[in-house]
Amino acid sequence: MRHATARFATAQEIEHWDDHVTANPNGGNLLQSASFAAVKSQHGWKPLHLVYEGVTEAEGEDGVVGERPYISYNLVLEKRVPVLGSLWYMIKGPDVPEARDLPAVLEANRDLVRRERLKVFAVKIEPDILDSEENAALLHRTGLVKQFNIQPNDSTAILDTDKDEEAVLKSLHSRGRNAVRRATREGCEVSRVELSEENMRAMYALMDTVGQGKANVNLRSYEYYRQFWTTFAQAGQGRLYFTYEDGEPSVGAYVIAYGRKGTYKDGGSKPRRRQYGDSHLVQWTALTDLMADHGIEEYDFCGTPPAAQLKDKEHPYHGMGMFKTSFTKTVVDFVGVYDQVIEPRAYRLWSTIAERVMRQVWWRRTRQPFY
Secondary structure, three states, X not given: OOEEEEEEOOHHHHHOHHHHHOOOOOOOOHHHOHHHHHHHOOOOOEEXXXXXXXXXXXXXXXXXXEEEEEEEEEEEEEEEEOOOEEEEEEOOOOOOOOHHHHHHHHHHHHHHHHHOOOOEEEEXXXXXXXXXXXXXXXXXXXXXXXXXXXXXXXXXXXXXOOOOHHHHHHHOOHHHHHHHHHHHHOOOOEEEEOOOHHHHHHHHHHHHHHOOOOOOOOOOOHHHHHHHHHHHHHOOOEEEEEEEEOOEEXXXXXXXXXXXXXXXXXXXXXOOOOOOOHHHHHHHHHHHHHHHHHOOOEEEOXXXXXXXXXXXXXOOOHHXXXXXXXXXXXXEEEOOOEEEEOOHHHHHHHHHHHHHHHHHHHHHHHOOOOO
């Protein structure tokens, strides 16, 4: 029997938060980290730290199915909504052993809200559960309400890096492998650079060129990225890479190591560059550095079109998808965002008008996305 309980983390658990999150059933996610909590606390959200203690079903070496306990640490971002109460956004969570463990966690949410007398009207979840007809049907049976996706890597390309560098290079798609080798052969150089004000502003300028294309990427403010980059770097998790043309940065990438996972978080480049394969070599240098320094077992290129739409040239992420799948053809679609309704009347008001109003007001006031 699968079951779970929910509680708030202790002060000691929060002090060692990243150690706990990276030990979750699926290794956690950088958006559940202490660093990310610190960033979002400055942008309208109150971080909460939730702990699930559950029992899942597991098959033993003898083939007999039995019970196995697990514990999962999850970041919740809370925002107060006038009149309605509180909205919880469990970003990239909950982290559960299997999709079939999710109903027990949802019931644990209800029990926690009731037990602590919390005025939470909905919990927005975003678990890294693979999208499939079976899983979609399971989520539907729980009463969850499907919502628009928020994070860019609800569909994403993931490279397996739990082998030596030569084996990883051979595993790349031929386009990516040839681009890396050619750029290396032609003398392209990639540097890991300090997070100076000059370098961060140069990186932001490179990112802004991406938004001018079909992808129409809406950047947050420079101050947001500055805080994000420096917070993760100070935790020993984030780093910045450049390659140069005519003495100026021409391709940039900010990457993060969190537990066993590496992530290509932010990137940008100048158009009409002369060096073939420079952006590929930046990625290759960054991910192999994370392999050597942090022992990452996978590298998330953080955002592609869904697997079924990779060849759709009209998709806004088509160009990004072509670049990222030149490293790996493994494109993963997750189930995306669902709302767990706690208070139906308040949620009805939220979903019909209040959310739209709050997002518009927040944008006018801050020029930043609500989520």
